[in-house]
Amino acid sequence: MAEQNCLVTNDWICGEYLRTRSQELIDATLEHVGITVVSVVIGVAVALPLALLARRFRFLAGPILGVTTVLYSVPSLAMFSLLLPFFGLSVSLVVTGLVLYSLTVLVRNILAGLQAVPEEARDAAKGMGYGPLRLLWEVELPLALPALLAGVRIATVSTVALTTVGAIVDYGGLGTLILDGLDTTFKAQVLTASVLCVLLAVVADLLLLGLQRWLTPWTRARRTRTSRASREAAVTKVAEPA
Amino acid sequence: MNAITGAWDWLTTAANWEGERGVWHRLAEHLYFSGVCLAVACAIALPLALYLGHIGKGGALAVNISNVGRAVPTLALLILLTLTPLGEHGDAPTLIALVLFAVPPLLTNAYLGMREVDRAVVEAARGMGMSGGQLFARVELPLAYPLIMTGIRSAGVQVVATATLAAMAGEGGLGRIITAGFNLQNTPQVVAGAVLVALLALLVEGVLVVAGRLFDPMRR
Numbered sequence: 416m417a418e419q420n421c422l423v424t425n426d427w428i429c430g431e432y433l434r435t436r437s438q439e440l441i442d443a444t445l446e447h448v449g450i451t452v453v454s455v456v457i458g459v460a461v462a463l464p465l466a467l468l469a470r471r472f473r474f475l476a477g478p479i480l481g482v483t484t485v486l487y488s489v490p491s492l493a494m495f496s497l498l499l500p501f502f503g504l505s506v507s508l509v510v511t512g513l514v515l516y517s518l519t520v521l522v523r524n525i526l527a528g529l530q531a532v533p534e535e536a537r538d539a540a541k542g543m544g545y546g547p548l549r550l551l552w553e554v555e556l557p558l559a560l561p562a563l564l565a566g567v568r569i570a571t572v573s574t575v576a577l578t579t580v581g582a583i584v585d586y587g588g589l590g591t592l593i594l595d596g597l598d599t600t601f602k603a604q605v606l607t608a609s610v611l612c613v614l615l616a617v618v619a620d621l622l623l624l625g626l627q628r629w630l631t632p633w634t635r636a637r638r639t640r641t642s643r644a645s646r647e648a649a650v651t652k653v654a655e656p657a
Numbered sequence: 658m659n660a661i662t663g664a665w666d667w668l669t670t671a672a673n674w675e676g677e678r679g680v681w682h683r684l685a686e687h688l689y690f691s692g693v694c695l696a697v698a699c700a701i702a703l704p705l706a707l708y709l710g711h712i713g714k715g716g717a718l719a720v721n722i723s724n725v726g727r728a729v730p731t732l733a734l735l736i737l738l739t740l741t742p743l744g745e746h747g748d749a750p751t752l753i754a755l756v757l758f759a760v761p762p763l764l765t766n767a768y769l770g771m772r773e774v775d776r777a778v779v780e781a782a783r784g785m786g787m788s789g790g791q792l793f794a795r796v797e798l799p800l801a802y803p804l805i806m807t808g809i810r811s812a813g814v815q816v817v818a819t820a821t822l823a824a825m826a827g828e829g830g831l832g833r834i835i836t837a838g839f840n841l842q843n844t845p846q847v848v849a850g851a852v853l854v855a856l857l858a859l860l861v862e863g864v865l866v867v868a869g870r871l872f873d874p875m876r877r
Contacts (some may be wrong), residue, residue: 488862492824497848499660499848590733596740597736597826602740608733609733
């Protein structure tokens with residue numbers, strides 16, 4: 416019975432919990448990762464055309480940035496609840512909410528990245544006979560990539576944290592374990608799931624940083640400029656929704 | 658869309674606005690939590706950030722704190738605090754969590770605001786013989802004002818949003834209407850609560866924007 420002690424005494428740190436419930440923790444972590452990845456991928460897929468529209472048509476830039484910013488200030492619990500009549504208690508509800516939140520950061524960063532593409536680079540490509548699509552794909556997007564990926568990093572880290580609120584509809588990954596742990600005052604479960612959640616955010620951030628370095632080797636030569644640009648992009652909104 | 662007409666019915670039923678669990682009481686709780694915590698967070702973060710910005714040290718601290726804040730799930734921290742001995746003191750976990758989450762945007766924005774003041778302007782002011790204190794009060798602070806206000810606005814919205822989550826940890830506030838609706842499987846109530854919370858968040862954002870403009874020292 417000795418090894419059961421920490422479950423019985425309800426300790427914060429409990430090896431026995433990790434051993435007996437590892438499958439539950441793995442499942443929750445995988446759900447968490449799945450929801451985050453799907454949300455960020457859809458977020459980028461939606462934000463990119465929005466950013467292109469905002470750049471192409473000046474009069475759309477204000478409304479697009481305005482609406483995504485307004486969405487950003489809606490509390491997460493309210494956002495998920497407002498989507499309830501449309502999606503019911505489902506994982507698509509959580510994903511939709513998270514996508515809406517990621518749009519603010521992503522659209523702003525992609526737009527900033529595209530606008531920072533030097534005019535000479537654009538002119539040179541045009542002079543070489545690049546059409547608009549080829550110009551976008553081969554010149555503008557690669558040059559906007561550092562800012563875009565900086566946005567993806569911010570969006571990913573806050574999405575990992577926000578996914579926990581999905582626990583209200585039972586699709587919160589580790590958040591579901593955290594909320595269950597509150598109901599049963601199961602301390603080891605709450606602490607373990609919380610720590611895993613923070614670790615997940617840190618690992619995701621490091622992976623994306625690695626991806627950014629790998630994809631944009633040319634930025635390392637002039638680190639100071641890009642890191643300042645991405646920092647400025649990040650500064651426009653330093654808070655995250657809760 | 659029964660839920661939407663249902664939510665309208667819920668909102669227009671006078672009984673839902675009265676009493677201990679009514680909207681007015683929850684709104685008062687929400688504003689009380691948010692107001693106290695924003696004030697405390699400002700009192701902690703602003704003097705520190707402005708001082709660090711003035712002497713030009715601690716930039717890594719100010720920026721990293723905001724990055725760490727992003728990675729910590731609000732809900733997890735709230736629930737962790739609730740399960741500690743603090744949880745026996747009613748509102749304490751909520752108040753502490755709200756203050757902790759309001760500090761990063763305040764700190765980062767105020768610091769960067771101070772640092773991004775044009776160095777040439779600062780040098781000119783110094784050349785005119787201004788002391789450190791005068792430089793701070795008459796040059797740096799007015800020029801940093803817009804970013805400081807952005808920080809206060811972010812923190813304010815953040816606090817209002819986090820106060821909603823407090824309901825999931827069993828505390829009061831408008832979020833209670835939503836979580837109670839979930840427990841009763843009453844979708845109209847959930848939506849009605851969500852509308853109220855969303856409106857409050859937007860209203861707070863709007864009020865802080867207007868206040869920021871009104872008190873702008875550079876306003877003409």
